[in-house]
Amino acid sequence: MTNGPLILEAPLAPKQTRLEELWRLFKQNRLAIIGLFIFVLFFITAILGAVLTSGRDPLFDPALIRLQEKLLPPLSRPHVDALPPQEVPTFGRYLFGTDDLGRDVFSRMLQGAWVSLTVGFVAVGISVMVGIFMGGIAGYFGEHHLRWNHILGVTLLLAATVMGAMGNVWTSLGLLMAGGLCLSLFRLVKPYRKLRFTTAWLFKNAVSVDTLIMRMVDIMLCFPSFFLILTVVALLPASMYNIMIVIGLTSWMGTTRFVRAEFLSLREQDFVTAARALGIGNFRIIFRHMMPNAIAPVLVSSTIGIATAILTEAGLSFLGFGVPPPHATWGNILSGGKGFIFDAPWLTFIPGIAILIVVLCFNLFGEGLRDAMNPKLRER
Amino acid sequence: MEEAYAPPHKDTLLLVEDLRVHFRGHDHVARAVDGVSFDVHTGETVCLVGESGCGKTVTALAILGLVPIPPGVIASGKIRLRDTNLLTLTEEGLQDIRGNQISMVFQEPLTALNPVFTIGDQIMEAIQVHEKVSENERRRRCIGLLTDVGIPSPEARLKDYPHQLSGGQRQRVMVAMALACHPALIIADEPTTALDVTVQAQILNLMKSIQHASAMSVLYITHDLGVVSTVADRVYVMYAGLIVEQGTRDQVFQHPRHPYTRGLLASLPSRSKRGKRLYSIPGSVPNPAFKPKGCPFHPRCSAAIAECAVDFPGMCDYGHGHLSRCPPVYSRERQE
Numbered sequence: 077m078t079n080g081p082l083i084l085e086a087p088l089a090p091k092q093t094r095l096e097e098l099w100r101l102f103k104q105n106r107l108a109i110i111g112l113f114i115f116v117l118f119f120i121t122a123i124l125g126a127v128l129t130s131g132r133d134p135l136f137d138p139a140l141i142r143l144q145e146k147l148l149p150p151l152s153r154p155h156v157d158a159l160p161p162q163e164v165p166t167f168g169r170y171l172f173g174t175d176d177l178g179r180d181v182f183s184r185m186l187q188g189a190w191v192s193l194t195v196g197f198v199a200v201g202i203s204v205m206v207g208i209f210m211g212g213i214a215g216y217f218g219e220h221h222l223r224w225n226h227i228l229g230v231t232l233l234l235a236a237t238v239m240g241a242m243g244n245v246w247t248s249l250g251l252l253m254a255g256g257l258c259l260s261l262f263r264l265v266k267p268y269r270k271l272r273f274t275t276a277w278l279f280k281n282a283v284s285v286d287t288l289i290m291r292m293v294d295i296m297l298c299f300p301s302f303f304l305i306l307t308v309v310a311l312l313p314a315s316m317y318n319i320m321i322v323i324g325l326t327s328w329m330g331t332t333r334f335v336r337a338e339f340l341s342l343r344e345q346d347f348v349t350a351a352r353a354l355g356i357g358n359f360r361i362i363f364r365h366m367m368p369n370a371i372a373p374v375l376v377s378s379t380i381g382i383a384t385a386i387l388t389e390a391g392l393s394f395l396g397f398g399v400p401p402p403h404a405t406w407g408n409i410l411s412g413g414k415g416f417i418f419d420a421p422w423l424t425f426i427p428g429i430a431i432l433i434v435v436l437c438f439n440l441f442g443e444g445l446r447d448a449m450n451p452k453l454r455e456r
Numbered sequence: 457m458e459e460a461y462a463p464p465h466k467d468t469l470l471l472v473e474d475l476r477v478h479f480r481g482h483d484h485v486a487r488a489v490d491g492v493s494f495d496v497h498t499g500e501t502v503c504l505v506g507e508s509g510c511g512k513t514v515t516a517l518a519i520l521g522l523v524p525i526p527p528g529v530i531a532s533g534k535i536r537l538r539d540t541n542l543l544t545l546t547e548e549g550l551q552d553i554r555g556n557q558i559s560m561v562f563q564e565p566l567t568a569l570n571p572v573f574t575i576g577d578q579i580m581e582a583i584q585v586h587e588k589v590s591e592n593e594r595r596r597r598c599i600g601l602l603t604d605v606g607i608p609s610p611e612a613r614l615k616d617y618p619h620q621l622s623g624g625q626r627q628r629v630m631v632a633m634a635l636a637c638h639p640a641l642i643i644a645d646e647p648t649t650a651l652d653v654t655v656q657a658q659i660l661n662l663m664k665s666i667q668h669a670s671a672m673s674v675l676y677i678t679h680d681l682g683v684v685s686t687v688a689d690r691v692y693v694m695y696a697g698l699i700v701e702q703g704t705r706d707q708v709f710q711h712p713r714h715p716y717t718r719g720l721l722a723s724l725p726s727r728s729k730r731g732k733r734l735y736s737i738p739g740s741v742p743n744p745a746f747k748p749k750g751c752p753f754h755p756r757c758s759a760a761i762a763e764c765a766v767d768f769p770g771m772c773d774y775g776h777g778h779l780s781r782c783p784p785v786y787s788r789e790r791q792e
Contacts, residue, residue, distance in 0.1 A: 219526045346568040353520050353562075354582045354633065355554035368572040 108444020125186030202324025207331025215339020218286030229258030379442030576614030
């Protein structure tokens with residue numbers, strides 16, 4: 077085809093990708109840059125810490141007990157002649173002092189950094205994934221209704237799971253089939269629907285998807301979440317993974333609200349209709365077309381969420397509900413040190429200040445990110 | 457009188473019969489589309505003309521099955537694409553049709569393109585959802601499409617985001633996306649409204665040349681009679697969810713039969729009306745929830761008689777495919 081005369085427009089806006097633009101705006105905020113710097117430092121420290129404190133013969137051994145060296149202040153020299161050579165700390169000094177059992181606080185802080193980092197990221201990862209999924213469904217499919225047979229079916233399936241967990245195989249299978257039947261009932265009975273008055277209530281609309289999910293969010297928000305976490309952690313076996321999952325599953329509500337709100341406005345946009353007009357499927361539209369447009373506020377709130385999760389984990393460890401003791405976390409160093417606050421203040425101050433700095437840097441970074449992403453706040 | 461109109465191909469591609477789309481409000485039903493019938497032949501350009509709120513866009517969305525169904529209801533009608541009734545298809549079946557056999561060009565290209573993806577990604581995705589072809593093949597076709605729609609240096613433009621292109625280029629990208637899977641029909645919903653006049657002409661010429669090259673049908677949805685007079689083979693004039701007049705472009709423009717069409721044409725500026733005050737049709741479009749009884753146009757019509765407020769007007773045949781929904785004018789003109 078010839079298009080000679082058709083090419084008239086001289087195009088070319090200045091080339092700048094979104095990322096470059098974001099970075100340019102982000103750079104202007106000095107506090108946010110400091111936040112980012114400390115964030116990167118913390119990240120590297122935590123990973124190095126995990127590597128250096130693990131293994132059979134680690135460079136920094138957080139569990140090594142030297143009772144004769146207890147409660148030494150930071151930067152003090154070990155009594156080299158009294159220690160076997162393999163127990164002398166790596167730098168020849170106790171950088172952050174020792175605790176009441178003579179363990180090197182620097183090594184323990186290193187090990188704890190890894191706990192904080194993973195708990196922060198994994199918990200927020202879980203909460204963001206749940207939040208995006210729930211919010212996406214509520215925002216996009218919100219107006220669809222669930223019928224009573226859906227609710228009955230899901231209840232039966234849940235009952236089947238419980239029965240299965242209790243080891244009652246036949247009841248479980250029966251409930252499973254009943255639940256499946258209930259969910260597929262609509263298709264089976266549809267042609268005769270009008271004849272069966274006794275089952276008619278099953279096909280009535282019970283509740284809209286939006287109502288269901290958002291009321292669930294409201295209910296979850298009603299619980300004082302720290303105490304909910306405490307209760308759950310008290311019931312579950314103590315482990316780092318349980319803590320992550322519990323923190324993640326009790327903090328997805330904010331993300332859900334964000335994503336739903338974004339989706340309600342995005343759904344009306346032309347490009348969503350255009351994507352549908354191209355024959356693109358619903359889930360592809362939700363997760364590939366709409367999600368990248370809705371992700372900015374989620375990203376911002378999740379950086380601040382990481383700070384909250386680190387704080388929550390420290391709080392749990394402080395109360396003794398966190399990661400079980402031989403493993404060091406900032407929270408349990410703090411709680412171990414509180415008995416010696418006048419004799420050995422570094423045991424309280426070092427983890428306290430570390431938590432403060434990390435949480436603060438995540439907040440600053442998150443706020444910087446928010447300002448850079450929000451065009452209305454750019455001019456300040 | 458006029459020559460009988462012969463469509464470029466004999467077969468009917470799209471046939472809409474008695475389509476009614478209603479929207480349920482709290483205490484009323486808005487009958488946005490209220491018995492619309494039309495057909496589009498292969499290779500033909502058909503225009504659906506009408507004011508804002510007359511149901512043109514809803515008709516277009518209904519063809520693609522994109523009317524939001526909880527508030528909206530397809531109360532009756534048939535939409536046949538060749539031999540399939542689109543209204544009975546499942547969502548999966550419709551997804552096969554959309555973009556593949558029928559695609560759509562939207563009014564505002566900036567909002568109809570996803571701001572976070574490059575245009576290359578978007579065009580390639582349009583190909584990807586319907587055809588299993590390799591990445592390289594997709595890229596090659598994408599460059600071919602961008603060349604076809606007249607975008608200079610397409611390889612470089614692939615990596616551009618929509619906001620980096622000008623309005624006309626964005627609309628070209630929309631056209632390229634719509635063309636990606638060689639559809640039989642393109643529905644263009646006011647494709648030039650957001651563009652300035654020179655770019656409008658470019659886009660219309662582009663659509664025309666592509667249409668000639670590939671025997672594709674185009675359904676324009678527009679309120680712009682200038683566009684209609686340049687591109688249309690046949691014209692359907694809509695008012696308040698009804699087709700009030702249909703015919704070839706010449707029939708409708710040279711011999712308008714319905715008072716509404718006459719009013720529309722009279723309100724166009726022209727050289728002969730220089731210096732005079734422009735005509736405008738009195739009143740405004742009725743609320744689709746509270747349409748007047750009888751002919752929906754009668755409160756604004758200068759030719760209205762008493763029956764107009766009572767009887768729902770039927771279609772009157774002027775021959776050669778020219779129909780108008782105004783019996784009083786028809787009987788008056790027959791007597792003369």
